[in-house]
């Protein structure tokens with residue numbers, strides 16, 4: 001459900017979280033970023049971002065997961081709105097109200113989602129009518145996952161993850177997410193990955209052709225068997241309780257489980273709707289996770305939900 005700010009004039013955009021069905025990470029590049037080959041999927045956990053015309057920029061927060069989200073100009077959604085204003089030569093300002101449901105610092109790209117939503121919302125609010133291809137360079141400058149959240153669906157990400165090509169999939173994937181107490185910093189997880197790898201030779205990251213074929217044919221068992229995340233060992237090393245959560249989910253009937261992105265959220269793939277319900281109930285009852293959420297993928301990227309008059 002869309003949570004409206006006090007003044008509901010303006011534009012509301014709904015934006016999903018993401019899971020990395022596969023995340024392959026290469027050795028760090030000269031600019032410090034790691035090249036990745038990833039298969040993103042947008043899942044039905046949504047934040048909403050309302051933008052309302054105002055005399056100055058500000059951020060308002062509501063919803064389930066606001067702890068740790070900055071309420072000043074460092075918020076990625078406001079930064080995205082400001083960057084779009086600059087790029088488009090717009091002098092307007094806005095209140096950016098974020099209804100937060102996506103876990104924070106959980107490896108589900110919540111901040112990136114809000115930034116993508118702010119771009120789409122301001123694009124509409126200011127009547128720019130820019131296509132995704134014109135918003136994408138701004139998105140990519142602000143964060144590697146933001147371009148994907150403009151697209152949604154299932155997609156291959158390369159470069160730092162910012163180069164996105166849609167991937168064909170069949171069927172609906174039923175995910176159960178086990179949230180942890182506390183988050184993990186994405187740069188810290190990449191640094192730990194480098195530390196664990198030491199001087200071993202790391203190949204250029206490539207997506208698995210078998211996984212892409214399983215996604216194309218809607219083979220959920222095949223997809224579950226091929227879930228892969230090169231950051232998993234690093235996330236588990238920094239957050240040792242995650243191994244226990246993974247074991248519990250598999251014991252309770254998940255077809256497969258993986259650390260989501262840089263963690264610490266664990267994403268389990270279930271055989272269908274009923275199986276996902278059963279798994280969520282069992283995980284909740286076991287007390288191994290701080291919170292448990294169900295979602296389906298793929299779903300659409302950032303999209304206008306409401307346009308309201310003053």
Ligand code: ATP
Pocket residue numbers: 068069070074075076077098103104105106107108109110111112114115145183184186261262263
């Ligand atoms: P990713 O998977 O893209 O690495 P994440 O899901 O692990 O990201 P986020 O929820 O995006 O993590 O938050 C990472 C940090 O970004 C937060 O700790 C917070 O300080 C900062 N941040 C800035 N803007 C936002 C926002 N709108 N929502 C959440 N966090 C934000």
